[in-house]
Amino acid sequence: MQEHSPKWKLLDHTADVRIEVHGESLENLFLNAAQALTHLLVGSPQHVEVTIEKSLTLEGDSMDILLVNWLRELLFYFSAEQFVCKDTIVRFEKPNLIQAQLSGFTTDFTDKDNDGLEIKGVTYHGLSLDETADGFVARVIFDI
Amino acid sequence: MPKERPYRLKRIDDMRWEIPKIGAMRVPGVIYADSRLLPDIEKDNSAEQVYNVAHLPGIVARSIALPDIHWGYGFPIGGVAAFDLDEGVVSPGGVGYDINCGVRLATTGLSREHVVPRIKELVDSLYSRIPSGLGSRGKITLNRKGMSEVAQLGAGWAIKQGMGEQSDLEHIEDHGVIEGAESSSFSDRAFERGKDQLGTLGSGNHFIEIGFISEIFDTDVATSWGLSAGQVTLLIHSGSRGFGYQICDEFLARMIKSVNKEKIDLPDKQLACTRLKTSLAKEYLSAMAAAANFAFANRQILMNLARETWESSMGLPPRELRLKLLYDVSHNIAKIETHTVGGRSMKLCVHRKGATRALPPLHPALPSLFANTGQPVLIPGDMGRSSFILVGAKGAMEQTFGSACHGAGRVLSRNEALRKTQGRVIEQELQERNVYGRAAGRKTMREEFPEAYKDVSAVVEVVHKAGLATKVAQIKPLGVIKG
Secondary structure (H helix, E strand, O other), X not given: OOEEEOOEEEEOOOOXXXXXEEEOOHHHHHHHHHHHHHHHHHOOOOOOOOOEEEEEEXXXXXXXXXXXXXXXXXXXXXXXXXXXXXXXXXXXXXXXXXXXXXEEEEOOOOOOOEOOOOOOEEOOOOOEXXXXXXXXXXXXXXXX | OOOOOOOOOEEXXXXXXXXXXXXXXXXXXXXXXXXXOHHHHHHOOHHHHHHHHOOOOOXXXXXXXXXXXXXXXXXXXXXXXXXXXXXXXXXXXXXXXXOOOEEEEEEEEEEHHHHHHHHHHHHHHHHHHOOOOOOOOOOOOOOHHHHHHHHHXXXXXXXXXXXXXXXXXXXXXXXXXXXXXXXXXXXHHHHHHHOOOOOOOOOOOOEEEEEEEEEEOOHHHHHHOOOOOOEEEEEEEEOOHHHHHHHXXXXXXXXHHHHHHOOOOOOOHHHOOEEOOOHHHHHHHHHHHHHHHHHHHHHHHHHHHHHHHHHHHOOOOHHHHOOEEEEEEEOEEXXXXXXXXXXXXEEEEEEEEOOEEOXXXXXXXXXXXXXXXXOEEEEOOOOOOOEEEEEEOHHHHHHOOOEEOOOOOEOOOHXXXXXXXXXXXXXXXXXXXXXXXXXXEOOHHHHOOHHHEOOHHHHHHHHHHOXXXXXXXXXXXXXXXXX
16 A cells, blocks of 8 residues: 555555655656546546546646645546546646646446545645655645 | 654643743643543644644634644644634634534434344445445535525525424534525535535545443433433534535635735644635635535434434334434534633634534523533544543633544554554454444545544543543444445
C-alpha cells in the first residue's frame, strides 16, 4: 500500500491522507498528482476505455496554490459529474496558468464494494512544492 | 514526525496541560488529557495545531483541545476556539469540510435479547437499503429550489416530507435549523455536488450502529431521558456530504486570497480566515448554515430510512419498535453564542472542530425537555468497544465555551491501520466480540478497526473528571454499517 510508483507515494497522517508527488518537470508533476488522485478515488483504471475529453484553464497566485486548484477541479469533476481523469496533458501558458486536456470516463458507483476513498477536500495544511536536483516534489493532504 | 517544537507543555493538573503564551500567540493553549492519553497527543502534530490556532486575530481566553484531539489540517480535530465579534475571525477550516458532521441517538422499545438473534438480518437490510460508501447517491434528487428549502428548513424539511414527527425537532441541537441560510449563499457547484446525496451515509468514519445500553451511571438523568439497561439504541454518524465539502472548499480558496488584503499572518495556510465584520464572513456563515441544515435533514432522513427498514425486516409494528430520537448533536460548526469571559458577558463566534456543544442544566438555549438535566452529549467510540451518553455540566461553560469531546479520536493513521491489520479479517474479529459489521469500502473495516482509535472510556473519563460533561450511560455495539 505504501509505494504505488516512484511518481508518488502515501505519507502517514493521523486522520487524513497525505501524498508526496514527484515530477521531472512541472507539467509532469501536475500529471502525476492527477494520477495519484485518480488512484486514491478509484484505484487503477488501466482497463477502462476513455470516453470523455475535457479541457480546462486554471490559475493560482503561486505554484503550490495552482496545484491545489488543479486537484480541487479534478475532485469536483469526480464528485459532481462522476468523471474519472485517466490521462492528461498539461501546458503552462504563463508561470501560474495552465491549460489542460483531460481524458477519462464516468463511473456510476453501482458497486458498493470498492477500494476507493471518498475525498472531501484538498487542504492547504502542510502544502509544499519545491524544486529538487531531479525536478519537483510536492506534498498535499486530502481530507477524507 | 515530531520536529523541534516552539512550545512546551506545562502540567496544570491531572486532566489539563497548558501551552503557555509565547511569541506571537494571543492566548495560551489548553489540552485536556491525563497521563494515559498524553503520549498519543505528543506523537503527532496536534499540539502544534493548538499552538497555531492561538495566533489567530481576536481569539478569546484560550485555544482548547479536548482529550480526543488528533492531527487534522489547520485546526486540530477535537479543538475549540472562540473569537470576539469585533476583532476576531471565522475560519472555514476551523469548522471542517464536513460542515455539521454530527451524531444522533435514538432509543427503542426493544431489549437486547430481542435483537441479538436477528442482528445479522437487520444489519444486512440496513446495509442494502441505506446508500453508503464512495459516491453514494440517494433516492431524493433536488432541484435548485428544493435545495434552497432544505438549506433553509434543515431537519424540518424532512419532517414536512413525512420523514419524522414534529416533536423530533425538540430533540435536535438548535431545533434542527441554523438561521441565516440565504438561498443565494451556495454556489451552483455546491448544489451539483449535493443534489442527490440527501439520505446517504458517506464513507470513512461515518456509520450506523445498533447497540444496547450496557451500563447506567446517572440513574436520575437516564430515567428522565427514558434510558434503561439492556435497551436497544440506534446511533447515526453523518454530515452534509458533498454539499458541505464544496462550500468549505470554495470559501477556503477565497480566504486564502483575502488574508493578504486583511493583513492576517497565518502560521498555516489552512487556517485561512476572514474578520467577522467582513461581508465575506457573512457570506460564509450563511453558506455554512445552509450546509449545516442539509446535514440536519440528512440525519433525519437516515433515521427515517433506518426506522422503515427495521420495522419491515423484523416485521415489527411502529408501537413495538418505538424508535424515539433522544438527541442530535453537531460536532463541526461555528456558532454565534453568548459566553461569560472574565466576568463579562460577550457574544463570540465559537468554532467546534470535532467537539460537541455541552450545555449544563438551566442554560437558556435548552428546550424545556432538557432544561433540568442539561443537554445530552453523544460520544461514539470505535465499532468494537463502546460509546457514551453524557450530559453537559457547568464546567463546560466555565472552561471550554460550553463544549466537550466528540468521539474517541484516531490514534493510528489509515496507513498504519492497514499495516497492523494485514491479513486480518476484521469482520470476524468483531464477531468474536459479538458485533456484526458490514462496510461498503473493501479497506474501510481495516482502516476503522477498533484499535485505530483511542479508548473512548479513557477520553470520556477526562471530560467527566474535568467537569465538562458527566457520564449518564454506556452503549455497547451489536451491529454496525460503515461507509
